[in-house]
Amino acid sequence: MQAPFEASEAQPTPTMDASLGLPARSMWGVLGLVLLTVGSLGLAWLFPDATLMHFLWVGQIVPVLYLVLLWWGIQPADSDDDAI
Secondary structure, eight states, X not given: OOOOOOGGGSOOOXXXXXXXXXXXXXXXXXXXXXXXXXXXXXXHHHXXXXXXXXXXXXXXXXXXXXHHHHHHHHSOOOTTOOOO
């Protein structure tokens, strides 16, 4: 009969800290998405009568930039990639 499993033999459970969170590349992607969103809102606030600019920016450019940032954020970084 085996001895009961003791807590001292158990592997420690990881705690949530900065090193176990999102990778740096993903954090930069999220930061880019936040800045793009806040910048777009600021642009709309500063130029409320520029409807063509709003359509082109919010309806055409921002969704493409969102997709590019999301794609970039989820791509695994190369092991020799020293860039941020």
